[in-house]
Amino acid sequence: MSSEKKIESALLCYHCGDECKDDSIKIDEKLFCCNGCKTVYEILDQNKLCNYYILDQTPGISPNINFGTKFDYLDDESTIKKLLDFQDESISKVTFHIPQMHCSSCIWLLENLYKLNGGVSFSQVDFLKKELNVTFIHQKISLKELVRLLASIGYEPQILLESVDKKNEDKQSKQLHLRIGVAGFCFLNVMLFSFPEYLGIDLTDAFLKNFFIVLNLILSIPVVFFSGWEYFGSALKGLRKKIINIDFPISLGILALFGRSLFEVISQTGAGYFDSLTGLIFFLLIGKLLQEKTYSYLNFERNYKSFFPLSVTIKIDNAEKSIPINKLMVGNRIIVRKNEIIPADSILLNGDGRIDYSFVTGESKPVNKVSGEFVYSGGRQHGSVIELEVIKEVSQSYLTQLWNNEIFNNPDKSSESYFTNFSNAVSKYFTFFILIVASISAGFWFQSSMHTALNVFTAVLIVACPCALALSTPFTLGNAMRILGRNKLYLRNSSVIEDLAKVNSIVFDKTGTITQLGKSNLIFTGTVLNSFQQKLIKSLVRNSTHPLSRKIFGSLEGDEFFPVTKFDEIPGLGVTGVVYGNSMKVGSKVFINGSVEEDKTGTKIYISVNDEILGYFSVTNSYRDGINETINTLSLKFKLSLLSGDNESEKYNLLKFFNEENDLYFNQSPENKLDFIKSQQEKMQNVLMVGDGLNDAGALKQSDVGIAVTEDISSFSPSCDAILDASNLKLLPKFLNYSQSAIKIIYISFVISFLYNLFGLTFAIQGMLSPIIAAILMPLSSISVVLFATLSTNFVAKKLKLLNKGGT
């Protein structure tokens, strides 16, 4: 009840739920915080779309109504062509990324777009990817109008450089589903038709017997040549690189099974091994599905392109024009509005820069710049409009040149590790061993019977087909990845676990990684504030949107406010006003009494009432909960170091966590960080980098495993191997421990599957491998390995208390 009362008294906007300053903006007794929200309500109301407000409370997003020339670049034919998925004479299809969507109301509204504009014929949301597919009639509504429509209801699509460089749709997973469908269907039918054989029913009717066998043959053809085709391809690819991977013995086994069965059918000597063959491929594909079931809606490949806008407004002869960002040249004058990103290194010409580099450095406090100052790219302007002159091209700017480093142009790390991972290493020796055993036993039988020799040779290859071996890795790692995902560590793919298990050195970033963004501690020094003074200060700073004002606002007590007159906010200095007859100032020392601040270790905000200084608030970094224990636990097993882009002011505090002063590095540029990781790797260390900002991007990429720590997993994070929700950073020691256990489980599963293989080999060498033994042995070994892998990964997770935690 009490919370409801609060909502009423605080005057919340009907649309977006923000606090309203007063009740001046309203329709039908519904309050709105701004005209933007009111407009959206009107649009929705006119079109009878007010269901939007019923599905979820205050679902809206406060829109920015003044677009100006912002979307003009969408008139450009070549840009349109790049953005559209499909176009014919009448309709166009396009996919937008809309990060603002957050609830079922959003889905409902976006899928009812056709009611807002007749030009839209169909729209569909993919909520996890935060994507909207729109089909529209381009004679009725242009792409630009469509984007403006979306923006006007608060869902401005994010159109980025990256989305123009289109990627292949996830055709692969579609293919895999198809392959599994076919394999499963054929496998079950073949099993059915093999029953007479299993049960030893002697079919007297020769025709019926042959009918079943031929049916099996026909059914297994698509399994081998469609479902299993990838294994041959992969094995060949490996051979070309002179590597024998796990797919080679598998292909050998498949071919031996199929060839032998075909031979038996043609020579009418037996029923063949079609059931084992189809079952084998079906199980293998299931394993593959588990391995490839990654978090496709998370993006692990982001670089500056997914961060920069597609277009930029330039000023030529006092006229504003919107151009694509890659056509921006040195000497151009650009206009950057509130909340836009500075695309290239430039010099500030006009306006007050309040630039937030939180994406780049993790530091959330905006930096103030005055005209004539140099501005690095990548910052977001928080103040009003500024004008800049570009002095470096986008690709040569401070932030973006990091991506010119060779590490970003190297072939994909994951494809490399694919060929070096453990199961492939084992399969090399395994294959040679099997071929030798097959040849020797065939040679032995060759003296007595050519036919038996051939039988034995194929039987060895069939039995030795390492399907249990091939299954143990995907099932163990797939399940381990799922468990880690439950604990909010999202891996790029399952082979990251293997890399995690090898880590012996950990490098931390400071800001935003071990310290908490936006939650820095505020400490007041001076005479103790009474509740009246607190109320005075709170009433004053309520009018400012500066992050520090908001912070002070949040730290003080009191729910009632005094009216403020003569309020003024001087950017970069502070706020002033008359509250309840008291003239108040909140801001920097220069602002309060004109004297210059001597102590430069941290930010201080002074408070004065009627020219009397009460004291100051100082901001200190706040470390994440439990970071102390986490680092202590880790230091027992790993070599730890810390890289910070900041100065040394926090050094003393950090020494409480890190034992050695030599492991702390300050004033590190993004390149420094990358080089540090490289030097560690040259000392034969397997490095885990834990970072967050774009300035860690190089280090994250260079390291053996890069974990990006983020407060909100769907928001921006740099290219990395894993994304970790910041609240669970304290579980890092457990995650590392768990990965090592997972690798041990794989070793044990390998031993189990080898035992099965040896058992099967004793039959095969003696020439006694009947189809029924193969049909029992192969699924049995596969299933027991799968069961062992799944159960033991769950067991270890339970022991480490990683299970039944962190929700669904």
Next chain:
Amino acid sequence: MIVLLIGVSLFVAIGFLIAFLIAVKKGQYKDTHTPAIRVLFDDNTEEKNKEENKSESN
């Protein structure tokens, strides 16, 4: 007789296989989250809500 029955059963099974293949091709396995939310939307939530409110006040 058996041949005929098996033929029929295979025919039915292949029908289901084709249905599955079409479903995959149409992308039904691409997004498994949103449809679960979408199915809960009522065509006329507004009117229904009003009715509910009425019945509550009575």
